[in-house]
Amino acid sequence: MTSTVSRIAYAGRSGSIEPSPALGAGAVPRPAWMDELAVRLEEVAPEWFSRFLPPEEGGRESAVLILFGPPPAGADDDSEHVVLIERSHTMRTQPAQIAFPGGSRDPEDDDLVATALREAEEETGVDPAGVDVVAQLPSLFLAPAQFVVAPVLGWWAQPSPIGVRDPAEVHDVLSVPVSHLVDPATRFSVTHPSGYVGPGFDLDHLLLWGFTAGLISSVLELGGLSRPWDPEIRRELPERYLGGRRP
Numbered sequence: 001m002t003s004t005v006s007r008i009a010y011a012g013r014s015g016s017i018e019p020s021p022a023l024g025a026g027a028v029p030r031p032a033w034m035d036e037l038a039v040r041l042e043e044v045a046p047e048w049f050s051r052f053l054p055p056e057e058g059g060r061e062s063a064v065l066i067l068f069g070p071p072p073a074g075a076d077d078d079s080e081h082v083v084l085i086e087r088s089h090t091m092r093t094q095p096a097q098i099a100f101p102g103g104s105r106d107p108e109d110d111d112l113v114a115t116a117l118r119e120a121e122e123e124t125g126v127d128p129a130g131v132d133v134v135a136q137l138p139s140l141f142l143a144p145a146q147f148v149v150a151p152v153l154g155w156w157a158q159p160s161p162i163g164v165r166d167p168a169e170v171h172d173v174l175s176v177p178v179s180h181l182v183d184p185a186t187r188f189s190v191t192h193p194s195g196y197v198g199p200g201f202d203l204d205h206l207l208l209w210g211f212t213a214g215l216i217s218s219v220l221e222l223g224g225l226s227r228p229w230d231p232e233i234r235r236e237l238p239e240r241y242l243g244g245r246r247p
Contacts (some may be wrong), residue, residue, distance in 0.1 A: 069156025
């Protein structure tokens, strides 16, 4: 793992990540790069985000929330942060994986945006009323689980405390600075025994890879935030992250 100082905030099993008191009670305007990203999203094909596109029929509808926001309390830089979860280590599928909050669409969900917001609230305590929905990205396909996933891009205009709300599904909640994600020292390519090669990010003692890493990499690049990094630096996926998962 890299020795780069991460400034990642962790809720822990029973703690929380609090909004910065400096934000006050008003809404925080979203940064210009997110407005530019929303425009560019209308110009790119779904293949920009993944080669795994949904089949014409079948697949379980689901959604994830890609939530960027201002730095939380205690942060010592002004970089925007993104909310991620570490999945429970005892889950049958994808244990200990780093992921966006999200899950399957429920019958009562009006749409997939509602699914993403509901799941984020259930898993992390994010208050949906404080989220400014910027765009819904093209749906992508997770073949192993047969999920058709709609990524929902949001700006956290009025942050709320977040933490583990469902220990059966979530081991920890993270608030990760964009400055950490774009640092070339934290980036590399992950290799999987199946032959898969994709982007990876060091998160202290954790590893971000697979579907979530690919989406973050694409969003950062499309938002004009990426910095050059060396994809020829390769690391094998640690055994603890296999857990039956196949990209």
